[in-house]
Amino acid sequence: MAPRYALVPDPHGPAGRLQPLAEDGTPLGAPVSVASLAEAVAQVEDAERPRWVWAAAESAYAPLLPLRLARCHDLRLVEALLLGQESRWGEPRSLGAAWARLRGLPVPADLPESPGTDEQAGLFAPDRLQLPPGTDPLEAVVAVHAGQQRRLAAIGDDRARSRFRLLVAAESAGALLAAEMAYDGLPWRADLHDARLTELLGPRPHVAGTQPKRLAELAVELQQALGARPFNPDSHGQVLRAFAERGIQLGSTRTWELRGVDHPAAALMIRYKELSRIHVAHGWAWQDAWARGGRFRPEYVVGGVVSGRWASRGGGALQIPRSLRGAVVADPGWTLVVADAAQLEPRVLAALSQDAGLARTAAAGDLYGALAATAFHGDREKAKLGLLGAMYGQTRGGIGPLLATLRHRYPAAMGYVEAAARTGEDGGIVRSQLGRSCPPPSADWLDLTEAPETAGDAGGRSARARGRFTRNFVIQASGADWALALLAALRRRLAVMASGTDRPHLVFFQHDEVVVHTPIDLADAVVAAIAESGEEARMLVFGDTPVRFPLTTAVVECYADAK
Template identity: 80%
Template sequence: MAPRIALVPDAHGPGGRLQRLTDDGTALGAPITVTELAGPVAELEAADHPRWVWAATEPAYGPLLPDLPDRLGRCHDLRLVEALLLAHEGRFGAPRSLGAGWARLHGLPVPADLPDTAGAELQDTLFAPDRLQLPPGTDPLAAVLAVHADQQRRLAAIEDDAERSRFRLLVAAESAGALVAAEIQQDGLPWRTEVHDALLTELLGPRPQIPGTQPARLAELATQLQQALGGRPFNPDSHSQVLRAFADQGIQLTSTRSWELRQVDHPAAELMIRYKELARIHAAHGWAWQDAWARGGRFRPEYVVGGVVSGRWASRGGGALQIPRILRRAVVADPGWELVVADAAQLEPRVLAALSGDTGLIRTAAGGDLYEALAASAFRGDRDKAKLGLLGAMYGQTSGDIGPLLATLRHRYPAAMGYVEAAARTGEDGGIVHSRLGRTCPPPSDAWLDLTEALAPGTDASDPAGRSARARGRFTRNFVIQASAADWALALLAALRRRLLALDAPPADRPHLVFFQHDEVVVHTPANLADEAAAAVAEAAVEASRLVFGDTPVQFPMSTAVVECYADAK
């Protein structure tokens, strides 16, 4: 087992303190005070390959990255681990800062977590006393050691051996994800601003000279919309005004969603769809986005690890979790380098097969296209029906024509359908469910409990209590799958990062992760190492499957492409 070293940066300046620890968190010897951290940390990493213990990864590791000769191997992120443990112990959403953990240990008032802060301000201030949330005069190193030892005790106290082993894996994977997020922000995704600018000009017209002014193409579409809907001026960015403008023409809409507009036989519907598409690009990835996020030939996303209750990542602005397909043309590898773009094929249905152990669904998932195989075995070759039915089962959809599809799935795959339906019943009854590795879903609110307390069997579908219970059932039904898929993705990231670090190349010329969203990774690699990087992705997927699901026959194939431009990957 790797040795552990606690690391506490100085609130201001490059120095800090280091403390060797036993695995249970006991201090070994005296702490070491250094005037700058990068050199001693690099030496200790090369000599001992320790697991670094710190209050939070971004402010501890991020400032070190530019000065480290190589990446650190592993860490224990107290903030992330505290959140996992609190939820597991039934205290979901309790404050998770170092100061909160210290306060709970000493019977002090627990400070609320402060709002997250972006960019340089976060790195400059997060380890100041007010960001740590420690009482005045408290030694941050003493707090790190105490909270870490407490977490190790709580992990060891999980009684079931298998549950404890899986939860420890979750803790390690969540912390490894924090390393990946910090490194992606440091390295950045290659981004050609000249290509981006040309794309925006092609789509929207020239960049407006006056900030806040609407681009020419959007202004033109807005005028065409007004003319198509009777000529009365209205704001196409206002949901209520758009609905009223359509209603004035005798067209009743419940929303401005594209799928609903496509059902409308009126020229304004197509104009509205196009306006929404371009307005979204302008707002989310337009020139203002480029000025803020695409500097120095790199887009540096700021991820929030575990930012969603299912374990999926969130982002601190910048649209890091969804780059529109058309703008992927701006993501171009450096000269002599390539991009390895890989995503897990139909991940969530495969997760359901592995979780449920349904032999029929496992056989269906053994081939390439799971939906094609499902269609051939159960839906007379109709892939759309197969996909609609399986997604409906996982997301709890019951409306429309899905009923017969679900009946077919129950007959063909009783264990898989039973698994998600049991999770739904648990949610409807106010219970909680867990991911494969032990991430815990949020409990129902007090208002939900009050509403559903007297819910009788067979409650009418229109009853608010019944609707609320079924909504929670849909949430827990999907949580067990989506959160387990997030477990798998974290294990994939950790395994892939380790393999890339082990490749025989100088650190500056080594393949490295530059983008991640849900079940897709992008690796920036020297062209001569592209095949090895692609092989590392495939091997990491196999390892993640084994770690998370054990000896399962379910395959988790990665669709992988080696390209110069991200847009060419699909």
């Protein structure tokens, strides 16, 4: 077991305090105050390679960068996992909240997340720890960590406990990586971004808040196509009324619905929505705020989605449009290695359910193609539609016969998701492969489903909706388990390839896709490291399963060339 050290930075300068801990959290010595926390931590890291224990990576690790640490125990992330395990999902998870629960004190609500990079300094303020006045932060870190270790030791049987400890380690490794990616940034060419925006939207408006030329032109074309009466194309209600006046009844302005409308205004509206989304989410104002100094530096939120997937606090890191990926260009002498997991969720289902037939189908490079060949007379679209319907609980649109075929061919896989759906419909809790818990049903849900005589069909609809959620949760959350293990394994391998500024480093992560920025001469080694890490993650999360999780890799100068 690696030694452990509790760490608390001084919020007003480079100093801080450390304290060595036993595996169970018992202090092994008195706290040590140091004038330079970064220097002291670097010395301990080189000598002992410990697991660092802190309140949250944002407040403890970010001030130490560019120093790289191998492992940590992030109290805030672990608290959230444990609360879910204990059926207390959603309770406050800050250091102060965990401390209050230990002491029987009133539990403070979590503060809102940081709104942006310009307010990073606020993350280091003592009040963000939510501790009562006069409380020693190091004492709280040590006590909360010891409490968490006791709670971890009390989890179920050995197998469940081992898996959950792996989840804790992987989630904490994600905290390290999220801080590092925000620090290093994704290479971003502002000149190429600006040229693409100009091509799509017209020149940058001189007056802030003014609509770009192309959007303004599209708005006029829309009005003319719908009878020349002025309306705001950004207003959902006004758009619906404008179409209705031309005899076109729309339930919404969603793109899929507009595509079914045989009128020139529908295509114009779709194009307006596409360009408006780029302008608002990744336009010039976005560039000014998030893509400075040749790097895009988003704020990742580890476990920000209930399934364990990451979210982003700002910058739209998880939604970089394909039309703008040409701005992501490697530095001179460097390249990008882009890897994504092919058809991850159906492979996760095969591994979870241990369905031998689906495992054999998943052995092929194109799972949907293999499924089509064996069960759907070569119709790949039907195969994909049926399997996605099984995983997401879709029953409409003629999908029934497809599901019947899948039940016949893959009874274990279909039984697995249907059992998860029934658990959800009954108000139960389902968990990922490593033990991440789904949220419990709300009080309103319980009121609807427990009183069918008064709720009518609303209770049934609510129960079925929760069943669809839990059906997919077990797959999506287990996929997130695998992705976390992949990230931790890849981060470890990259760290030993080189040192300092020549080290390959992860710069982007999106559910089942990673991007590594690497010196060109190390690109082949990075490709091999990604494959090895994927295989390690498969074994760690799913054990000795025949299901493989192939990763498609591309070595490119520009992100747009990866696909």
